[in-house]
Amino acid sequence: MHLTVKYGPLENDLTLDGVSMVEYARPSPKVIDELKVIVGQEFVTTSRPILASYVAKGIMGLECTVADAVVRPRTVEEIQRILRLAGSERIPVTPTSGGLSGGFACPFVEPGGILLDLSRMDRILEVDVDCRYMVVEPGVTSGAAWSYFRSNYPHLAPPIPDGAPPAATLLGDAIERGFSLVTNKYGPQADLVLGMEVVLPTGAIIRTGSWALPGAKPFYKWGLGPDLGGLFLGAQGTMGVVTKLAIKVLPHTEHKDLIAYGFETVEDMVEATFEVLKKEICVLVQCGNWWLVPTRIAPEAEVSSQKDFWSKAGVPEWFSNFEIWGRDEEDLNYQRRIIHSVMGEAKKRGIRAEEWKLHPKQKASRLTKPNKIAIPYALFRGSFLFITWYTPWKDASQFCRIAEEKMTSYKIPPILWVASIEHGREAICMPIVCFDPTKPDELKKVQDFNRDTTDVFLSKGWLNYRPDPKIHSRKTFSMASDYFDLLKRIKSVLDPDGIMHPGRLTLP
Amino acid sequence: MTLPKINEYESYIYRCIHCRACRFCYSGEPDRTGYGSYTGILMNCTAGKKYGWESHFGSGKVWMARALIEGTIQPSEEMADILLRCPTCGNCQVQCDNNIPTTEIIEAMRATCVDAGIPPHQKHHAFLESIKANNNPYQEKHEMRTSWTQGLKAEKADLVYFVGCTAAYRQSDVARATARLLEKLGLNFSVLRDEVCCGSPALRIGQISVVKKLIEKNLEAVRHAGAKKVLFSCAGCYRTFRVDYPKYVGELPFEVVHAVEFFSDLLDKKLLTPSKPFSQKVTWHDPCHLGRHITAHMKGRASIETPDVKKFRQEWFERPRRILRSIPGVELREMYRNREDAWCCGAGGGVKSAYPDLASETAQERIKEAEAAGANSLITACPFCLTNLSEAVRAMSSNMTILDLFQLLDRTI
Numbered sequence: 001m002h003l004t005v006k007y008g009p010l011e012n013d014l015t016l017d018g019v020s021m022v023e024y025a026r027p028s029p030k031v032i033d034e035l036k037v038i039v040g041q042e043f044v045t046t047s048r049p050i051l052a053s054y055v056a057k058g059i060m061g062l063e064c065t066v067a068d069a070v071v072r073p074r075t076v077e078e079i080q081r082i083l084r085l086a087g088s089e090r091i092p093v094t095p096t097s098g099g100l101s102g103g104f105a106c107p108f109v110e111p112g113g114i115l116l117d118l119s120r121m122d123r124i125l126e127v128d129v130d131c132r133y134m135v136v137e138p139g140v141t142s143g144a145a146w147s148y149f150r151s152n153y154p155h156l157a158p159p160i161p162d163g164a165p166p167a168a169t170l171l172g173d174a175i176e177r178g179f180s181l182v183t184n185k186y187g188p189q190a191d192l193v194l195g196m197e198v199v200l201p202t203g204a205i206i207r208t209g210s211w212a213l214p215g216a217k218p219f220y221k222w223g224l225g226p227d228l229g230g231l232f233l234g235a236q237g238t239m240g241v242v243t244k245l246a247i248k249v250l251p252h253t254e255h256k257d258l259i260a261y262g263f264e265t266v267e268d269m270v271e272a273t274f275e276v277l278k279k280e281i282c283v284l285v286q287c288g289n290w291w292l293v294p295t296r297i298a299p300e301a302e303v304s305s306q307k308d309f310w311s312k313a314g315v316p317e318w319f320s321n322f323e324i325w326g327r328d329e330e331d332l333n334y335q336r337r338i339i340h341s342v343m344g345e346a347k348k349r350g351i352r353a354e355e356w357k358l359h360p361k362q363k364a365s366r367l368t369k370p371n372k373i374a375i376p377y378a379l380f381r382g383s384f385l386f387i388t389w390y391t392p393w394k395d396a397s398q399f400c401r402i403a404e405e406k407m408t409s410y411k412i413p414p415i416l417w418v419a420s421i422e423h424g425r426e427a428i429c430m431p432i433v434c435f436d437p438t439k440p441d442e443l444k445k446v447q448d449f450n451r452d453t454t455d456v457f458l459s460k461g462w463l464n465y466r467p468d469p470k471i472h473s474r475k476t477f478s479m480a481s482d483y484f485d486l487l488k489r490i491k492s493v494l495d496p497d498g499i500m501h502p503g504r505l506t507l508p
Numbered sequence: 509m510t511l512p513k514i515n516e517y518e519s520y521i522y523r524c525i526h527c528r529a530c531r532f533c534y535s536g537e538p539d540r541t542g543y544g545s546y547t548g549i550l551m552n553c554t555a556g557k558k559y560g561w562e563s564h565f566g567s568g569k570v571w572m573a574r575a576l577i578e579g580t581i582q583p584s585e586e587m588a589d590i591l592l593r594c595p596t597c598g599n600c601q602v603q604c605d606n607n608i609p610t611t612e613i614i615e616a617m618r619a620t621c622v623d624a625g626i627p628p629h630q631k632h633h634a635f636l637e638s639i640k641a642n643n644n645p646y647q648e649k650h651e652m653r654t655s656w657t658q659g660l661k662a663e664k665a666d667l668v669y670f671v672g673c674t675a676a677y678r679q680s681d682v683a684r685a686t687a688r689l690l691e692k693l694g695l696n697f698s699v700l701r702d703e704v705c706c707g708s709p710a711l712r713i714g715q716i717s718v719v720k721k722l723i724e725k726n727l728e729a730v731r732h733a734g735a736k737k738v739l740f741s742c743a744g745c746y747r748t749f750r751v752d753y754p755k756y757v758g759e760l761p762f763e764v765v766h767a768v769e770f771f772s773d774l775l776d777k778k779l780l781t782p783s784k785p786f787s788q789k790v791t792w793h794d795p796c797h798l799g800r801h802i803t804a805h806m807k808g809r810a811s812i813e814t815p816d817v818k819k820f821r822q823e824w825f826e827r828p829r830r831i832l833r834s835i836p837g838v839e840l841r842e843m844y845r846n847r848e849d850a851w852c853c854g855a856g857g858g859v860k861s862a863y864p865d866l867a868s869e870t871a872q873e874r875i876k877e878a879e880a881a882g883a884n885s886l887i888t889a890c891p892f893c894l895t896n897l898s899e900a901v902r903a904m905s906s907n908m909t910i911l912d913l914f915q916l917l918d919r920t921i
Contacts, residue, residue: 049572050563052580055574117562144548146549147538147548147550166529166532297812375529383523383525438522
């Protein structure tokens with residue numbers, strides 16, 4: 001069966017000039033047999049219940065397609081053969097690293113094609129303690145990586161995603177430019193990437209960074225001339241299959257603390273926190289409003305939406321958490337003093353800032369890595385979306401005000417989270433949209449809110465993280481048609497048959 | 509008499525964000541240290557580990573349930589086969605921070621397949637027919653159920669010992685040891701002459717209709733015995749009486765107590781004092797039906813564990829360990845995965861009969877973990893775990909001694 005799919009950046013009409021029209025095939029029984037020859041009979045399935053089990057809706061998106069087949073390769077060579085076969089038959093291929101790094105990787109277009117489940121490729125291949133990097137396969141989870149380093153290299157930490165559960169993979173988080181446990185200090189996870197091995201849809205293999213030079217270690221992130229690595233970071237599987245990742249590992253310490261301050265307004269929070277950020281001491285700085293506390297508890301707790309209750313319990317209207325790692329207690333004390341001193345100065349300027357004394361359990365829940373802190377938001381309404389945007393740090397208060405107003409108007413509890421990237425050079429701002437997934441009108445409301453705010457946020461020059469194809473990508477690329485056109489031409493070079501995760505970035 | 513259908517779990521099913529934390533043990537304790545490769549967060553889903561497909565993990569089954577509710581997939585033999593390759597150990601349920609009752613959901617999906625006319629697995633069909641014909645799943649004659657009781661009196665007593673099919677027909681040493689212990693302690697008890705299968709084997713695979721008569725017969729047998737308290741040495745029977753029976757007949761008119769609970773209470777009151785030494789390095793295997801199935805039941809639907817429930821949970825898992833420590837010569841070696849985070853033996857949920865390779869591999873992994881802990885004896889309190897782990901020891905040619913706790917206690921008193 002063949003389906004014709006049209007792609008383009010416009011929201012309501014995909015047939016604008018220059019749009020691609022691609023005809024895709026479902027994997028035929030013959031193709032399934034060939035896939036079984038490639039990876040082994042037991043690692044290919046078209047079982048409908050199994051296909052259904054791979055679906056994920058929530059966290060980062062609400063729409064996905066059920067794959068026609070799931071294939072679980074073990075080697076790079078198998079992936080090369082799968083992609084060549086899929087290309088020759090024009091079957092879509094969507095790679096997923098096995099975790100769910102705060103999002104989802106499911107096929108987007110009909111037909112769903114082949115879902116490449118890379119979870120069998122789960123080896124930590126190398127740790128170089130001199131150049132301080134590790135090389136991992138796609139299926140290495142943050143839980144496994146953390147355990148491995150605690151046992152073997154306790155003075156080093158793998159750059160695992162923060163707030164993502166232990167099944168999230170290092171590779172998935174890195175190539176999606178996600179949030180790590182040290183993002184405030186080192187930037188988005190992708191900034192720690194030193195090199196990648198990528199199987200292109202043609203079956204060709206390239207490496208990026210210094211790794212591109214045969215025989216070279218992945219010690220340097222920039223490659224031979226203009227580096228091609230950026231094409232695969234944020235590509236959401238549309239350009240090729242990343243089969244190995246070389247990523248920096250970081251100094252780890254047992255001396256950690258979390259200091260929190262509360263504020264009456266988001267403006268005070270952003271301004272006072274910025275002064276701390278500019279001191280460039282914290283590994284992680286996360287902020288938000290009081291809603292973040294009760295919404296992780298449960299709907300059955302009737303007090304969950306009662307602001308007065310939480311205020312009396314000491315939860316501030318807005319707050320900032322400063323996570324600090326020190327070489328020793330003295331270093332930690334030095335950092336503590338800086339934070340308290342900066343807040344003291346802020347108070348003198350009229351900012352209403354008060355230290356929020358956290359219970360040791362509250363501190364522990366944040367300092368534990370990887371943690372499950374982001375999971376229980378589903379208790380509140382049944383499911384949730386993290387709608388994530390990048391802004392300059394100082395725009396974060398305006399972002400929160402707009403988001404708060406919009407969420408209230410849509411009768412969505414205005415749960416807001418903000419975090420710093422690279423010591424406040426940028427902010428990651430996130431309305432956490434909790435909703436009842438069993439009610440179609442709730443789903444529509446969430447999508448309407450998402451579209452509505454996308455118009456506003458893009459007009460402010462803010463960028464979406466991991467864009468939803470139907471909402472963010474279209475609008476974003478319609479505002480940057482020259483960029484989209486070039487991207488499309490580059491993709492056509494890498495992926496001439498347009499088989500890699502088609503539609504995901506509004507790309508064929 | 510029907511269990512809740514899959515649609516009744518809709519709100520829980522839709523709560524799954526597919527984070528996949530449920531496949532691990534200690535999913536929130538990455539810094540926990542153990543020994544060797546047993547450290548940190550580990551894979552703890554037996555079926556998922558063996559088969560690898562998302563569908564064979566708890567999270568995948570919840571998304572299958574969602575597809576079933578939405579009508580995008582239908583009950584099928586294919587689906588039943590996936591669902592039945594799971595010992596319903598409950599690990600995924602206790603790891604879930606969104607408090608999704610995955611074990612109940614899996615059982616409800618199995619029941620949905622049965623309702624849709626999906627025939628049972630051939631091996632399950634055989635034991636179901638045996639339950640109907642013989643009141644036990646082992647193809648044994650009902651009248652042989654109490655053949656192990658030679659010399660025991662069958663008088664009415666406040667305390668009755670519900671033996672269960674496995675101890676009655678396959679692990680009669682456990683039944684005899686438990687009865688001898690009660691005698692040694694001078695307790696007046698009786699054994700139910702009209703006891704039948706508790707129904708657990710049928711319930712766990714979704715065959716609800718088979719269970720109704722079994723419940724009626726057992727309740728009548730207890731009533732006839734005039735018992736105020738029913739004692740179990742079988743984890744599965746105990747779980748079924750404590751958790752499942754009330755769903756069908758409401759509050760039971762008698763107290764149910766597992767022998768671990770019973771003997772640990774006597775130990776605390778100094779009415780039980782092991783005196784003969786057992787000089788071994790001993791590890792304790794927490795049976796799923798006695799362990800996390802019970803603590804998860806106590807927690808119920810609440811998303812937050814109350815202090816009372818937390819205290820119960822901690823105390824519950826401590827009871828068998830307290831008994832073991834009281835035995836002279838016992839050196840208790842804890843396996844890394846223990847209590848609510850224990851690795852399942854692999855026998856439950858209909859797996860041992862239908863998928864013996866999964867059951868065997870799972871049990872062998874547990875034996876390896878016990879060996880890595882430095883133990884030379886593994887003690888448990890479930891005759892079904894005992895059977896599966898003993899077979900694994902034989903398959904591996906391991907020197908590990910496998911005993912039921914009551915066999916051990918009987919030797920030391």
